[in-house]
C-alpha cells in the first residue's frame with residue numbers, strides 16, 4: 001500500500017511539475033513575443049486558450065464592443081496561434097483602411113476558405129495578389145455580365161443576404177416610426193405622384209429616402225465585423241506595434257454607433273443625414289457600412305440602388321400595417337448573428353393597395369385580395 005501511495009505521489013508530483021513547466025514555457029514564449037514590441041492593450045488571457053473565453057458568449061460584435069469600452073479602440077487578442085487586432089474607432093479605421101491600406105488589404109489564410117473557396121481563389125477571401133486584382137477589376141467593370149457573374153459564386157453570396165437583410169431592417173424601423181413612414185410617403189407622393197410606380201431614375205430625387213437608407217446602414221450594419229483583414233508586413237498603428245501576419249477586424253457596427261460621433265446613436269433618425277456631407281461610401285470614416293479602401297465592398301453601388309428602390313416601391317405602392325392587436329411599440333429590433341447581423345425574429349406585416357389598380361396592372365403586377 002505504501003508503495004502504491006509512493007508511486008501515485010511521485011506520479012502526481014511529476015504531473016504537476018510538467019503542468020507548471022508547460023505554463024512557465026507558454027508564459028515565457030508570450031513574454032518573448034510581448035517584449036518584441038508595444039502591443040495594443042487587451043483583457044487578461046488564459047494559458048492555451050488565450051482570450052477564447054471572452055468570445056464564447058453573446059454576439060461577437062457586442063463582445064468586441066464591450067472589450068473596446070474597457071480596453072480602448074485598438075485591442076490585442078490571441079486564441080491559440082491566432083493573433084487578432086480589433087479596431088473600434090473611426091480614427092484608427094482610417095489609419096488601417098487609408099494610410100496603411102497597402103499593408104492591411106490582404107485576407108487571412110484559413111482552412112475554411114481553402115476548402116470552400118478553393119485556396120482563396122475567389123474575391124472575398126483572396127489574399128492581396130494578382131488574382132485579387134484581376135477578380136476585383138472584372139467585378140467592377142463587368143458586373144452586369146451574366147457569364148461573369150456565374151463564374152464568381154462568392155460574389156453572389158456576398159450580396160445574397162446583405163441586401164435583403166438591410167431592406168428588412170429598414171422596413172422594421174419604418175414600421176416602428178409612423179412619423180418617419182409618413183414623411184417618406186409624402187416625399188414619394190410629391191416627387192412621383194400616384195399615377196405610376198417608382199422608377200430607378202427617381203431615386204436621386206428622393207432626398208429623404210436616401211437619408212432613410214443611410215440611417216438604416218448606420219444603425220443596422222449588417223456586415224458588423226466586416227471581413228477580416230490581414231497584415232502583410234510589420235507596422236505601427238496608433239503607436240502600437242502590429243506584427244506581420246496579424247488578423248485585423250474592424251468593428252464597423254460599433255464605429256457606426258459611436259456615441260462620440262453620433263448624437264443619440266441608438267435612435268433611428270434619418271434627418272441627421274439631411275444637409276449633411278457624411279456618406280456611406282467609405283470616404284467618411286465615421287460611417288463605414290461597406291468598409292473603405294481596396295477591400296471596400298465592390299457591390300456597394302448595386303446594393304445602394306437595390307435597397308433604396310425596394311423600400312421606395314413598397315412604401316409608395318402599399319400601406320403597411322401590423323397584424324391586429326399589435327402597435328408600432330411591439331416591434332422589436334432583436335438581432336441574430338450569422339453570415340450577417342440579421343433581424344432575429346420574423347417581421348409579420350399586412351400589405352394593401354395604395355395606388356389606383358391600373359398603375360399595378362400597367363406594371364404587370366397581379367394583385368389579389370387588395
Ligand code: HEM
Nearest residue numbers: 124158159162163166223226227289290291295297299303
Ligand atoms: C447592403 C448591402 C451590403 C453591405 C452592407 C455590404 C458590406 C460589405 C462589407 C462591410 C464588406 C467588407 C469590407 C472589408 O473587407 O473591410 C464587403 C465585402 C464584399 N462585398 Fe459587400 N455588402 C453589401 C452588398 C453586396 C453585394 C450586393 C455584393 C455583390 C453583388 C457584394 C459583394 C462583396 C464582395 C465580393 C466583397 C469582398 C471584397 C473584397 O474582399 O475585396 N456586397 N461588403
